[in-house]
Amino acid sequence: MASPSLKSPAGRRLVLDVANSSGLEDWAPELQKTKVYERILLDLILGELPAGARLDEQSLAAHYDTGLAGVRDALGRLALEGLIIRRARSGTTVAPLDLVELRQGYEARVLIEPHCAQLAARNASKAEAQAMFEVFADGEEAARTCDLPALVAMDLRFHAAVARASGNLALARILIPLQHKAARFWVFSFNGASEQELLDEIEEHRQVARVIASGDVEGSRRAMLRILDVQPEAGARS
Template identity: 30%
Template sequence: MTDTDNNSLPERKRGSGVKMVYDILRDEILDLVLPPGSPIDEVQLAERFKLSRTPIREALVRLAGEGLIDTLPNRSTMVSNIDFLNLHTFFEALVLMYRVTTRLAAQNHRPEDLPSIRGFHEDYAAAVQARDALAMIATNAAFHAAIAEAGRNPYFTGLFRRLLDEGRRILRLYYQSYEEQFPQRFVDEHAEIIAAIEARDVEAADRLGKAHAEQIVEQVQKLFTRNNKLDIDL
């Protein structure tokens, strides 16, 4: 577990302990600061956050409920692994949820939704421009989450957020392992999605959401099929 002493602990209000720990750990898991499989030690976390173990444990229960960590009774907790053997289930759900949420946003959005969606789109474009992989991954997820919120179905939004989180971890792994790519194409696609939503073109939104998701799936699938050929001149 990394020593990250850069998280200064603000003066805490009673009752905010659990949420603070949850938020920080969640971000660290999603950014792969805490990689899959890494152990979680309550005592060390208690020292790190300068809290007793009780709120640490409550934060961990929350994270476990979201599948981000795995716990068993009387055993060490650890950051949940990415189930590479069953990524096809993830892809299947992701594509359908991209379709559903984008479609519902076209149908149900309200005027107050669009500034937020556009804001995340701009953040995403800036991250691509700056070639900042972490920011790109996070703003992509935020952009699509805002679209899901505009669709106004909390059940789909909930599942989609979970998929986006898992997608963040997978993409982070991708960007750690391979040459970093910052395709302008995705920025353009986001713009097209926004236009379809604004126009309340439900079918276009669905189609664009599907195509976009399939591109992401394709990108991730490259992670597992890529042969690192040794380009050695003989």
């Protein structure tokens, strides 16, 4: 059966489009293992697979209606990202929510992601910039209904798109797993968030896409810093 967390209340199928961040053909979006990876990833972020939970390959294959090979490949990639822990004798478990790791990952993102936005302003095609903006095409509806799976999927797709549009694959490979880890904590910020607060956050992301499309390198850096809750002056280079 399909995982229930992969559909919004409106019944839309969610697509993350982040697995091909490796730039390798063996993780092409249409492959079954890629689809399984993204489905498990979203459930990890949403807490459907909570921290410390044991993961059994047979049970996962049945739950996601897929083969064992795809599950094993997906778990291998998630282990490399640090989202799950695989031990020879004790099995596979969901990684704990580590606040120290979160802080360190955030510090790395503050350094890397604004630079990726700058590179995207130089290198992104019109189609890539438009795709960033269109990630939030259903944003207003998702905010109105507090559609958490859809909002998380949009956020992941947006940040992965910026990283890829930078044209620097090495940075994208570092950045996207950091975003995945941060998203496990970010979902808690939805608790009590008003529709207007969600709409404001969506608009901040759209503004990044607009500035990147305009080719404004410094403006793109500043706009990304605002998404990361860093004052642009604080993130300025000396």
